[in-house]
Amino acid sequence: MTSEALTSSHTTAIAHLNSHQQQHKWSLRDLFASDNQRAQRFSAEAAGIYLDYSKNHLRDDTLQLLLNYAEQIDLPEQIQALLSGAAINNTEHRPALHSALRFQGEPQTEHEQAVADCREQMRKFTEQIHSGNWRGFTGKRIEHIVNIGIGGSDLGPRMVVEALRPWQKDDISVHFVANIDGADLSDTIAKLPAENTLFIVASKSFSTLETRQNALSARRWILDAGCPESDLAKHFVAVSSNIVAAQDFGIAAENIFPMWDWVGGRYSLWSAIGLPIALACGYETFEALLTGAHAMDTHFASAPLGENLPVLLALIHFWYRQCWGAGSQVILPYARRLAQFPAWMQQLDMESLGKGVTREGQFLSYPSGSVIWGTEGSNGQHSFHQLLHQGTDLIPADFIAVKEPTSELREQHQWLLSCCISQSQALLRGKSLHEARQELEEQGHTHREAQALAPHKVVPGNRPSNTLIIERLDPHHLGALLALYEHKVFTHGCLLGINPFDQWGVELGKLLGARIHEAIGKTAPEDWDSSTQTLLEKLF
């Protein structure tokens, strides 16, 4: 579809949606009051994940308008193109085949064969580490793994390892270092013995500043601890598509796990970038994660659009972004072990959808992706939920609840889930001025006092949310949840008509970072702005 055709379909669809919104001013309370089957009708389930999207400003006709637009832009064909490996990353002329990373059964394609070989390499390596056959330079078994990577080479495995804590092996500890701030690496290795620590240098490009600097420091640390150069291979492996650069760094060819240009960094935890997951939790756990994601891939490929979980989530997000002025979306996993999930989502969504042009390079005449933020529930309730409830912005929320308790403290789990449900209910219901006044009078306040205080107690309500329930926080369901959001982001990219698979916006900062570093201790070029010049003087 050309940019003109897309922009015209988009303009028409948004015009219809806007007039629909103006004509039918409904409240969420009314929508529920007029339909006692609403929760049943506006819900869907797949791959062990239940989605309740009834607490949204949606009626059947709203959804139909959104689905019409999805059909108009050939969404089913676009999904098919993604999954079949067409070069949909049109600015880099590549497919985006993260779904091939979780194929099941016998390999059928060249990509799947490469993935199968890589899985075997990961399995064998994990086995060598766990069995103690892999030894450090003093002959001791490896007990500590440090993953050095950033962005997609960090956030996914970091989040999954934490989420799957009950699967973690007792005799191995896995750590993550991302920040170029030396405190990250030095705080991590301070407690580790070099002789039985192994580093994974995870970098698709093997040129990322932060990762290279941390890897060089780690190398120095191992050498300073007495490791001969000839034994460095016992302490370093790499995951990269840049084999030459990894070898130049000193990593033995047989210790380099492949990455491919057809896998985007933020979609890569299913590749050897997930090695820390296999090492921390066992190779079979990593496989179970893949099967869960594959179940979601199958659903995404085959379910009708109106029952398709990723599509529904994307349509809803699109609706609030384009027609309700929602500049952000909050992600609230009510699970301590999913604390890192919003950070993973941020890169996934914002690096994918933070674009200013259509696939064909025309400047967007409508909003692109929005801000994604959040934290683990219930902690957020005691910090930023105030703004969700009474602030002036509409901020759609995704609540994620886990049905099965994640600890033996079952009573606390009941409280956790009650908190989760009550937050979406409070967002929906709110409290009117009349209700606030009445409540105050019932509490013994005079009419005058109640009049004065009531406006402060008003909670507008009518604020939308989705609730996702996953059966258990196990590898399979986690895999399905992550794939659900990956496909949601892709679908949202289709609805926006942008390429969600490049990220050239980050390049300018990288380039300028190198120039600034070069200018340290020298006179800054005169054509630099005075703020940059002054900051350089003050800091160095």
Ligand code: F6P
């Ligand atoms: O600069 C952004 C980015 O390229 C991300 O897209 C990527 O996940 C991250 O940096 C790390 O890149 P690499 O794996 O090549 O080190």
